[in-house]
């Protein structure tokens with residue numbers, strides 16, 4: 451009997467995603483490295499150290515990604531390597547990135563490049579950081595250099611990763627390396643400057659490569675009032691959901707600030723989003739009234755929770771955020787999606803159920819063009835150090851040994867076959883068979 455299958459379009463991109471500081475190792479010249487050395491900042495005093503040793507040997511993991519059958523990878527560049535001192539560019543670092551990008555092309559892996567993913571050169575933090583209105587000029591200069599060296603190899607760009615997460619964790623939660631001017635005022639100013647950075651990067655890239663696609667990697671979460679909440683709590687959750695998920699994107703469309711207490715236009719910002727990249731992980735319940743934080747870290751009974759209380763596994767939310775992104779009328783990529791799960795007890799079904807939501811969206815003719823799983827290999831998870839393992843490949847960071855997880859094997863089968871099917875479900879997550887493929891029995895499926 452034929453197996454039942456959810457088949458993806460031939461040109462769908464099957465990818466993985468990483469960020470420079472999390473994988474390269476020895477990024478000694480940025481604010482994260484300094485933060486790690488201070489001690490007490492990172493869970494279990496973790497340090498990025500050699501990370502996944504990508505600066506020496508990204509190629510070995512790219513081989514693994516190619517074997518898995520992926521044809522896309524999202525990576526970021528480390529500004530502090532490329533411009534270690536203001537206006538002093540390191541040609542060797544640019545050459546190394548060129549090699550890495552060439553290595554991707556050689557393996558038929560299409561790069562998507564992020565210019566800023568949570569880390570800053572130390573000199574930038576000394577010159578005022580994202581609270582300074584000089585930063586867009588610096589960002590423009592950095593982007594211009596990068597585009598001149600690497601632009602011919604990069605079809606897709608993301609200027610800034612997850613601005614909302616970044617300012618939230620940095621200025622308000624202060625679990626990321628924080629500049630002295632924190633608080634709500636600092637966060638809003640940083641978002642304004644980051645919008646300006648996005649605009650200058652967009653135009654710098656497009657001026658050199660009009661055909662390049664420049665978009666976002668925007669964290670979108672389902673933010674809800676707890677079941678049974680008051681009308682006011684639901685209104686509040688609705689507003690917060692818009693602020694978190696849409697205000698930044700709305701600004702890229704019409705060029706205006708949509709942040710509380712910020713009005714006005716940003717020069718050249720309107721129309722600077724060629725695609726919507728969604729980073730989706732989870733659903734949160736919103737605190738009401740919002741005293742001592744905006745979101746709760748407790749879930750309803752029965753919720754499936756990933757390692758370290760990171761969040762709820764909530765695949766339906768991926769469909770919801772895709773629907774939310776439709777209003778922008780642009781191609782959609784899932785630029786990150788994954789789960790911390792060292793034992794790999796959740797990831798096989800996580801992958802199947804989240805990809806099912808994408809397949810459903812595509813079947814409704816929604817323009818979802820690709821999926822980048824976070825992440826290829828366990829890496830340095832910021833303030834949570836090495837305590838959370840998101841990799842399709844497990845890493846022992848001491849010995850640098852790697853082990854393909856079962857979920858990695860599954861993702862490989864999916865990428866090779868460009869589908870999820872009842873046979874995979876029966877083998878990797880039998881409890882899902884009746885959910886994903888009703889009527890298929892393990893015997894007929896396999």
Ligand code: BGC
Pocket residue numbers: 469611612615669729786824831840
């Ligand atoms: C970030 C990644 C991070 C991942 C998992 C995203 O918010 O872009 O850098 O590792 O979430 O927490």
